[in-house]
Amino acid sequence: MTRFSEKEQRVAAFALLGFGAAAAIPLxxxxxxLSLSVNIxxxxxxxxAWTLFSGPTHYISLATAAxxxxxxxxxxxxxxxxxxxxxxxxAGIAAAILAGLxxxxxxxxxxxxxxxxxxxxxxxxxxxxxxxxxxxxxxxGLYVFTDMTEKHIFWMLLALAAIVYATGWLINRSRLGFAxxxxxxxETVARHVGIxxxxxxxxxxxxxxxxxxxxGAILAPRFAYVEPPSAFNPVISFQVVIMALLGGTGRLWAxxxxxxxxxxxxxxxxxSFPNHTSLLIxxxxxxxxxxxxxxxxxxxxxxxxxxxxxxxxxxxxxEAAE
Amino acid sequence: MERRTLIKTFAASLLAGAVLAGPALAEGTITxxxxxxxxxxLAGGSAVTYWPAIQLWVHDVNERGGIDVGGExxxxxxxxxxxxxxxxxxxxxxxxxxxxxxxxxxxxxYGTGINLATAPLIAKYGYPHIAVTAVTDGVDEFxxxxxxxxxxxxxSEGMATSLVDVMKKMKDAGQxxxxxxxxxxxxxxxxxxxxxxxxxxxxxxxxxxxETSYPLQQQDFAPIISSAMNAGPDSxxxxxxxxDTFGLTKQAAIxxxxxxxxxxxxxxxxxxxxxxxxxxANGVMxxxxxxxxxxxYQDFAKRQEEVTGVAPDFWASPVQYASLEALEQAITAxxxxxxxxxxxxxxxxxxxxxxxxxxxxxxxxxSFWTVGQWQDGAFQGIASKGAGGEAEPIxxxxxx
Numbered sequence: 089m090t091r092f093s094e095k096e097q098r099v100a101a102f103a104l105l106g107f108g109a110a111a112a113i114p115l116x117x118x119x120x121x122l123s124l125s126v127n128i129x130x131x132x133x134x135x136x137a138w139t140l141f142s143g144p145t146h147y148i149s150l151a152t153a154a155x156x157x158x159x160x161x162x163x164x165x166x167x168x169x170x171x172x173x174x175x176x177x178x179a180g181i182a183a184a185i186l187a188g189l190x191x192x193x194x195x196x197x198x199x200x201x202x203x204x205x206x207x208x209x210x211x212x213x214x215x216x217x218x219x220x221x222x223x224x225x226x227x228x229g230l231y232v233f234t235d236m237t238e239k240h241i242f243w244m245l246l247a248l249a250a251i252v253y254a255t256g257w258l259i260n261r262s263r264l265g266f267a268x269x270x271x272x273x274x275e276t277v278a279r280h281v282g283i284x285x286x287x288x289x290x291x292x293x294x295x296x297x298x299x300x301x302x303x304g305a306i307l308a309p310r311f312a313y314v315e316p317p318s319a320f321n322p323v324i325s326f327q328v329v330i331m332a333l334l335g336g337t338g339r340l341w342a343x344x345x346x347x348x349x350x351x352x353x354x355x356x357x358x359x360s361f362p363n364h365t366s367l368l369i370x371x372x373x374x375x376x377x378x379x380x381x382x383x384x385x386x387x388x389x390x391x392x393x394x395x396x397x398x399x400x401x402x403x404x405x406x407e408a409a410e
Numbered sequence: 411m412e413r414r415t416l417i418k419t420f421a422a423s424l425l426a427g428a429v430l431a432g433p434a435l436a437e438g439t440i441t442x443x444x445x446x447x448x449x450x451x452l453a454g455g456s457a458v459t460y461w462p463a464i465q466l467w468v469h470d471v472n473e474r475g476g477i478d479v480g481g482e483x484x485x486x487x488x489x490x491x492x493x494x495x496x497x498x499x500x501x502x503x504x505x506x507x508x509x510x511x512x513x514x515x516x517x518x519x520y521g522t523g524i525n526l527a528t529a530p531l532i533a534k535y536g537y538p539h540i541a542v543t544a545v546t547d548g549v550d551e552f553x554x555x556x557x558x559x560x561x562x563x564x565x566s567e568g569m570a571t572s573l574v575d576v577m578k579k580m581k582d583a584g585q586x587x588x589x590x591x592x593x594x595x596x597x598x599x600x601x602x603x604x605x606x607x608x609x610x611x612x613x614x615x616x617x618x619x620x621e622t623s624y625p626l627q628q629q630d631f632a633p634i635i636s637s638a639m640n641a642g643p644d645s646x647x648x649x650x651x652x653x654d655t656f657g658l659t660k661q662a663a664i665x666x667x668x669x670x671x672x673x674x675x676x677x678x679x680x681x682x683x684x685x686x687x688x689x690x691a692n693g694v695m696x697x698x699x700x701x702x703x704x705x706x707y708q709d710f711a712k713r714q715e716e717v718t719g720v721a722p723d724f725w726a727s728p729v730q731y732a733s734l735e736a737l738e739q740a741i742t743a744x745x746x747x748x749x750x751x752x753x754x755x756x757x758x759x760x761x762x763x764x765x766x767x768x769x770x771x772x773x774x775x776x777s778f779w780t781v782g783q784w785q786d787g788a789f790q791g792i793a794s795k796g797a798g799g800e801a802e803p804i805x806x807x808x809x810x
Contacts, residue, residue, distance in 0.1 A: 119509025123502040130498070215625055218596045222623055229523070229598055231548075233555070237534075311497050313526035315598050317451070317626070318497050358499070359506065362492040366449045 103253065110246055114239040122238050128351045129245035130307060134324070135332040135343035136252050137299035140259065141292045142329075143337035144268035150325040151190065151206035154213045155183040155297045157320035159304025161217060164230035164314035172234070176305050183301025184294040186213070191290035207325070214320035221316075234309040244306045252299050256340040259295070264288055334376055336385030345384035440477060440747055442468075443489045443507030445528075446520035450495025455652060456520040458680055459543060462718040463730035464488065464517060466710075467738075469717050477738050480745040489513060497527045504528045508535040514747045515737065522546050522598065529556050536749045538740070538756055540733040543726055545569065545599060547606075553773035558753050560770055562729055564778030564795065566599060569697050570607035570649075572780035572793045576695075576803055577645060577671060578614040585805050586670045589643035591620040593634055593658075595651045600675060603649035603697075619643050628654060631661040638667075645671035652677035655696070656686060663690040663809040670805045671695060679725035679782055679789050691784045693806030698725025699782025699791030701799035706764040724782055724789035732763035766797070 092100065113125050134152060142149055159179035166175045194205045259265045267288045270278040279285050308314055335346025353372060358365045380387055446460050447453040468488045476483035489511055493500035500519050507513045508531070516537045518525055525544040529552065532539045539559040546552075549561040580586050590611055594604035604623070611618055619641040622634060635658065638646055646669045648658050655674040662672060677683060678696020687694070700707055707728055714722045714731075722728060737752070739761045744751035761768040768775060777796035782789045783803055790801035 117509070120502065120505040121509075123505035127498050127502055215596075218625070222596050222601050229546075231526075310501065311523075311527050312530060313523050315523055317597065318523055318527075321496065323450075323494075323496065355502070358492050358494065359503075362448060362490045365492045365494065 107246060107250060111243065114242055118237075118239060122242060124351070124355060126238055126242045126245065126310070127355075128348055129242055129249060130303060131328065131331055131347045131351060132344055133245055133249045133252055133303050134300055134328045135335065135347050136249065136256065136340065137296050137303070138328050139332050139337050139340065139343050140252070140256050140299070141289075141296035142332070143340075144265070144272040145289060145292070146272050147195075147289075148203045148329060149206045149293075149296075150203060150322075150329065151187075151209045151297070152300055152325040152328045153210040153320050153322050154206075155187065155300035156304035156324055157210070157213060157217070157316070158183045158186055159301035159306075160308045160311065160314050160319040161230070162301070163305045163308035164232055164319075167232050167234065167308070172236075176302050179305035180298040180302045183304075184298040186301075187294040187297030188290060191293040192286075195286055195289040195293065207322075210320050210322055210325060214316045217320070218316045230314045232308045232312055232314055236309045238310070241306060241310050245303070248299065248302060248306065253340060255295065255299075259292070260340065264291065268292060330373070334380070334383050336383030338385060342383065342385040345388075349384070438476070438482065438484050439487050440479075440484045440515065440741075441487045441489060441511065441513040442515045442517060443491070443504075443511060443513035444517040445491040445493050445500055445503035445507065446524075447495040448490075448492035450493075452495045452521050455543075455677070458682070458720065458723050459726045460520045460730060461490075462714055462720040463722065463727050464734065465718050466714045467731055467734040470713075471738060478742045479747060484747075493519060493524065495521075495524075497524060500524045500528050501531060504531045508532075508537070515741075515749070515752075517734070518542070518544075526552070529559055532556075533558050536753075538737065538749065538753045540737060540756070542730045542733050547602065549774050550772065557773070560733075560756060560773045560775075562733055562775045562778070563726060564775075564780065566602035567606040568778065568795050569780045570603045571610045572795065573647070573673060573695070573697075574607060574610040574614050574616075576781055576793045577611075577616070580671065580803060580805070581614075581616070586644040588615060588617045589619045589641070590616045590645040590647060590671075591638035591641055591643045592618050592647045592649075593621065593638070594623050594649035595626055595628075595654055595675070596623045597626045597651060600649040600651060603675065607647070607649065616645075624654070626651065626654075629657065631657045632665075634658070635661045635665050635667060639665060644669060645673070647671070647673045648675060649697075650675040652680075655683070659683075659687055659690070659694060663687065666809050670807075672806050673781075678784075679723045681721040681723065684784060684787060684789075690809040692786070693784065693804055695781055695783045695792070695803070696789070697781065698723075699779040699789060699794070700724045700728055700765075701779075701797065702788040702790050703801075704764075704799065706766075710764050724791075725779065728764050729778075732761075732765040732768065735763040736761040736768055 114122055138149065138152060162179040162182055163175050190209060194202060197205060267283045270283060271285055271288065275285060311318060331346040331350055332343040334350055335344060336342035354369055357368045361368055444464055447456045468486050471477055471486045476485040489507065491503040493503055507516055516532060518532065518539050518541050519528055520543045522544040525541045529539060533556040536558065539556065540562065541559060542562050545563050545566055547565045547567050549565060552559055553561060581588060592608060594600040608618060620638045624634065646667065650658060655677040658674055673695040675697050678694060679698040684691045702724055710728055710731060711722050740752050740755035740759055741747060743755040743759050757770060779791045779794045779797050781793040783792045785801060785804060792801050792803045794800055
């Protein structure tokens with residue numbers, strides 16, 4: 089546990105280099121490219137946090153918007169009375185509690201039932217927040233006025249991304265990560281070898297939810313005006329799933345391969361063809377799914393392992409089980 | 411081979427474009443950027459209210475040779491982006507307009523939330539921010555926070571209390587009784603209006619016999635209409651959003667709701683409302699309005715339909731156009747396209763627009779339309795805060 093393998097050292101060096109380069113972006117440009125970078129960083133954190141849970145378990149969660157909105161609202165409600173770092177912590181805890189409650193109630197469900205429940209969850213939370221505000225306050229919008237600029241938001245997202253990666257790496261090495269991989273491959277087997285399946289899933293769902301909640305909190309100052317439709321925007325949930333799947337979910341860093349090219353691609357499309365964005369994005373999706381059925385990482389692995397002629401899923405389990 | 415020809419043609423046309431566009435851009439052109447929904451939940455609204463008015467203005471300006479800047483006529487070039495009704499996209503688009511396209515001016519986005527989310531950026535780059543499609547009670551606070559921002563469409567409080575004033579007059583004249591049903595969509599604008607409207611109704615001596623709120627995207631309005639009918643009011647007031655405005659009106663027409671005042675919220679002022687409801691629309695009141703009988707409005711409506719193929723609404727469309735007229739006149743008054751000078755000109759100037767004479771009072775237009783009513787195929791303004799030219803309200807009689 090204490091010693092890093094040579095490969096791990098290489099990866100760590102690469103990661104440090106990557107983060108260092110990314111952290112310098114605001115020094116180079118504080119206009120459009122920084123904004124684009126903030127969007128990329130936001131989706132990178134969201135997709136990676138999503139993959140923490142959904143990667144190993146194969147549970148497609150559409151609850152991202154619910155956790156994200158909880159984080160945004162925490163900041164919206166508390167920005168006038170509490171310091172920002174404390175709000176980030178509260179946002180993480182609140183989202184984790186929500187994830188825990190949901191997890192206990194639903195993670196016994198599997199497959200499509202779970203997907204539909206999580207989709208409904210974001211809507212449910214949004215309606216509850218709206219109801220609370222309608223009945224106990226005078227307006228639905230909250231203002232978040234701070235001195236923070238895009239630069240600060242970007243650096244916070246980068247720091248959060250580093251924490252997410254470190255957490256993911258630690259989980260992978262832990263008993264929990266091992267348990268998750270077994271659950272993902274065959275839940276019945278996992279149960280039979282004595283893994284507390286429900287508990288493991290709930291813990292991981294909470295970790296993933298907490299990170300998504302903190303992301304929402306970090307972005308609240310950027311919105312300036314927080315209201316339910318933008319905080320609990322279901323598009324976020326779908327975009328996260330799509331980008332993560334396009335990148336690939338087998339590895340921790342794989343979603344990044346989806347987020348970076350596709351954020352840039354969509355941006356190109358929407359700036360060059362403002363009147364046909366949806367159509368072209370739809371065509372791009374179909375092309376990607378058709379030509380890259382296993383995501384970008386599948387393509388990379390095909391290049392790296394030409395000898396393994398099988399086109400099936402790459403399961404990390406056999407190595408881990410040794 | 412074919413591909414090669416294609417690439418060659420493409421490269422050649424790019425080159426030609428660059429050669430042709432180069433000098434045209436270098437002198438005598440003002441670039442203006444606009445970012446608003448072309449897709450997503452707000453796209454329906456912006457396709458009626460926002461984009462056509464802008465396209466018409468650009469067309470008008472260029473047809474008369476351009477904007478007069480210190481004696482030189484400068485044509486306008488419009489750069490459009492789709493924000494997909496998302497704050498992140500909108501922020502990025504504004505950044506792109508300001509730092510990559512380096513546009514001379516920005517037409518602020520569509521919708522209250524997105525206007526506020528992009529306001530800090532627009533202020534950072536020093537552009538004048540003439541917000542139109544943003545109705546909120548915070549206008550004075552925002553104008554103070556962002557001195558480059560201007561607010562034109564009014565406040566929710568003004569909209570709601572003005573409606574109560576209209577109905578109180580009808581009550582005092584014996585046209586309606588004191589019973590009123592008030593429902594609202596549980597979303598930003600609907601809640602703000604309901605919160606301002608309900609106390610005002612009670613103060614004016616109305617008896618709210620039925621009240622409820624319903625979630626955004628509700629589909630079935632039969633229970634609301636029948637519950638309201640059971641309470642037996644003469645007036646039905648719904649602070650609603652586009653989809654529910656249509657849904658509630660349809661349902662009331664089906665049930666032949668026997669009310670004398672029927673009021674719905676956003677989108678009542680859309681031409682499509684009359685299209686969808688036909689004769690049943692007659693007498694329906696709604697938020698907004700305009701003096702539809704002025705020559706200025708009728709000319710604007712006719713030309714917008716000719717140029718863009720889209721009929722304007724009877725509320726924010728002409729204001730959107732007027733905001734651009736004000737921008738144009740401020741540029742001419744400043745005699746340059748220097749942003750700070752134009753902001754100063756906006757603050758102090760008086761502008762001749764299709765909405766009448768505009769003068770910003772601490773960056774806010776204080777005269778605005780609040781209530782309109784469908785009368786013989788036009789949505790006439792029947793109440794305003796000092797806009798002038800209000801039509802008399804009529805009592806709603808039946809749905810046929």
